[in-house]
Amino acid sequence: MTKKLDVVTVGHALVDIRIVVDRLPGPDEEAAIREEVRGAGGSAVNVSIDVSKLGGTSGIIAKISFDSFGRIVFEELWKSKVDIRGLRISPSGSTGFSIVAISNLGDITIYGSKGVAETLEPRELDKELISDAKTIHIASLRLDTSMEAAKTAKLAGAIVSWDPGRRLARQGVNKLGDLLQYVDIVFLNKLEAEAMTGHDPAIAAKIIKSHGPRWVVVKLGSQGSLLYGPEGSKKIPAYKPPRVLDETGAGDAFAAATLLKLVETEDIVEALNYASCVAGLKVSRLGSHNIPDYNEMSRLSREINYCSK
Secondary structure, three states, X not given: OOOOEEEEEEEOOEEEEEEEEOOOOOOOOOOOEEEEEEEEEOHHHHHHHHHHHOOOOEEEEEEEEOOHHHHHHHHHHHHOOOEEEEEEEEOOXXXXXXXXXXXXXXXXXXXXXXXHHHHOOHHHOOHHHHHOEEEEEEEOOOHHHHHHHHXXXXXXXXXXXXXXXXXXXXXXXXXXXXXXXXXXXXXXXXHHHHHHHOOOHHHHHHHHHOOOOOXXXXXXXXXXXXXXXXXXXXXXXXXXXXXOOOOOOHXXXXXXXXXXXXXXXXXXXXXHHHHHHHHHHHOOOOOOOOOOOHHHHXXXXXXXXXXXX
8 A cells, every 4th residue: 555644743733832032031020022923833733744844745643622722723734734634623621832932042931731732542543544654753642642653653564753752751761661662763852861761862872772763863952963773873963053043843843854854765864964954944943843845955955065965
């Protein structure tokens, strides 16, 4: 059977409200808002939209509520040509959201509510949509639903990608071992790697890989990323833009670009180099999935040396 979708994401669907202020105020203080943007967010939403912007095909399995924020998520996914068959609508509760305040120095304060996003149950997974995907990306979602998604994807012959997020990473690698055996590639940042294993990224990557994944990718921000796979470890350089405005969503942009390029080339190093460029450009722009589109990346890949290595 020919699979129609490059990447299907499973995880949170939220609304992000981002404001840029001169400074982060203290108690009983006020700061003027210089810029504001809002739109659909959450890792599953970000990755699915990013894949579509980069020229791939994507779908999403997530849960929203029947409210105004849910409508924002629905409309933005639809406009981005994301397959929304797997979007579940809760008749009660509220769609999750986050408020991100960013100072002119780059300091960030986040207030978040998951809403109904975390109530997505294993029985609500769209298994037909999972079977239609070349890659399944599971992000920051409750363990039982994540496990069911990974098992279903593995049986369907898909590449299984997992980003545990902070909360799950704190449960430790041993508790997460059953899920890791169904995963092909793990994405996590430095703090998550340390939380999961108690070790620095280099050792953490080896420990996590020993539980089953083919590749472990530790995101190191402006220092690039660390790949650990069958051939050992390799450092992937970062692309550093002229300015850094908004780092939130950069990890999701990195994952989306990696997975899409991996589907195209089957070369993990080339995929990660490409993803570094996408993520580097994302942090120079305000918005959780404000990344360069396919045409811009095609041009930049010729201009930025290691985008196409």
